[in-house]
Amino acid sequence: MQNEVSQTKPSGPVAASFIAAGIGSVVMGVLVIANDVSADVSNFLKFDANFGLGKGVGPLSGKVVLTVLAFLISWVILHLVLRGKEVNFTRALTIALVLVGIGFALTFPPIFEFIVGLFR
Amino acid sequence: MNLTDRELWAVIHGLVLGTLFLLAFGGGLAGLWSLRSRLVTEEGVVERTPRLVLGTSLMALVAWLTVITGTWIVYPWYRATPPADVDQKVQGAALEAYPRFWLLASDATKDWHNFGMEWKEHVAWIAPLLATAVAFAVAYYGATLIRRGDIRRGVMIFFTLAFVAAGVAGLFGAFITKAAPVS
Numbered sequence: 001m002q003n004e005v006s007q008t009k010p011s012g013p014v015a016a017s018f019i020a021a022g023i024g025s026v027v028m029g030v031l032v033i034a035n036d037v038s039a040d041v042s043n044f045l046k047f048d049a050n051f052g053l054g055k056g057v058g059p060l061s062g063k064v065v066l067t068v069l070a071f072l073i074s075w076v077i078l079h080l081v082l083r084g085k086e087v088n089f090t091r092a093l094t095i096a097l098v099l100v101g102i103g104f105a106l107t108f109p110p111i112f113e114f115i116v117g118l119f120r
Numbered sequence: 121m122n123l124t125d126r127e128l129w130a131v132i133h134g135l136v137l138g139t140l141f142l143l144a145f146g147g148g149l150a151g152l153w154s155l156r157s158r159l160v161t162e163e164g165v166v167e168r169t170p171r172l173v174l175g176t177s178l179m180a181l182v183a184w185l186t187v188i189t190g191t192w193i194v195y196p197w198y199r200a201t202p203p204a205d206v207d208q209k210v211q212g213a214a215l216e217a218y219p220r221f222w223l224l225a226s227d228a229t230k231d232w233h234n235f236g237m238e239w240k241e242h243v244a245w246i247a248p249l250l251a252t253a254v255a256f257a258v259a260y261y262g263a264t265l266i267r268r269g270d271i272r273r274g275v276m277i278f279f280t281l282a283f284v285a286a287g288v289a290g291l292f293g294a295f296i297t298k299a300a301p302v303s
Binding site: 007008009013017018021024025028029032055057058061064071089093097100104109110 | 257264
């Protein structure tokens with residue numbers, strides 16, 4: 001196994017992309033809750049009306065734009081940090097899966113409605 | 121035999137792109153699953169790697185196209201607000217052109233929006249993130265992915281989660297379209 005690993009490219013860049021996807025997922029989940037908790041945040045997230053990104057999409061436009069930006073920016077940063085490095089991929093995958101799991105959970109209506117209820 | 125513009129986009133978003141996504145997932149997962157040195161010869165790996173890169177890249181591209189068309193083309197029609205003279209509390213003919221409000225007008229259908237659409241519109245966007253990471257990993261390692269069982273396992277897990285996210289969105293999309301079509 002170790003010999004096989006040494007014969008391939010380092011895993012850092014792949015770990016970076018996986019963790020970045022996890023970060024994007026969490027950002028989506030957090031924005032789903034923030035949108036329901038705060039009217040100010042909800043108004044800000046209307047990127048269609050505020051920045052001309054489409055028409056009639058509402059706060060979803062801001063949620064997805066910020067999610068994609070979080071994914072891309074974190075990917076670039078993590079890639080620069082981890083490029084050329086062999087990392088513990090199992091640990092990186094675990095981190096990524098936890099983040100993705102949080103993202104899934106926070107978009108699940110019974111969970112995000114419960115959390116939103118705590119703020120009201 | 122005629123489709124309105126809205127129906128055509130709903131078909132492109134849900135049926136055409138959804139079918140491509142399913143095909144790419146099925147082929148990609150089978151390719152990744154069998155990518156083991158005891159199952160494939162070196163020539164076999166070299167032969168199938170371009171197909172695997174293409175399949176996972178196609179899946180990522182289709183995932184992006186699906187959520188972009190869904191969010192910026194179909195969704196505004198779904199959530200459009202009816203004029204003031206349309207009764208929003210009765211599922212009448214005038215409200216049919218406003219699917220979100222039509223669903224919310226009845227206790228029997230409101231959960232299609234409150235649960236189904238609320239989950240679908242958000243969880244769907246996780247799919248392209250995961251699919252892109254998968255496509256990058258497969259393209260990055262290419263034929264040498266067979267030597268990295270740890271990466272291959274991670275790729276398959278992410279690949280499956282991308283499918284689950286898209287599957288949830290697709291399933292609720294189909295149910296919601298059945299209950300209140302965008303037409």
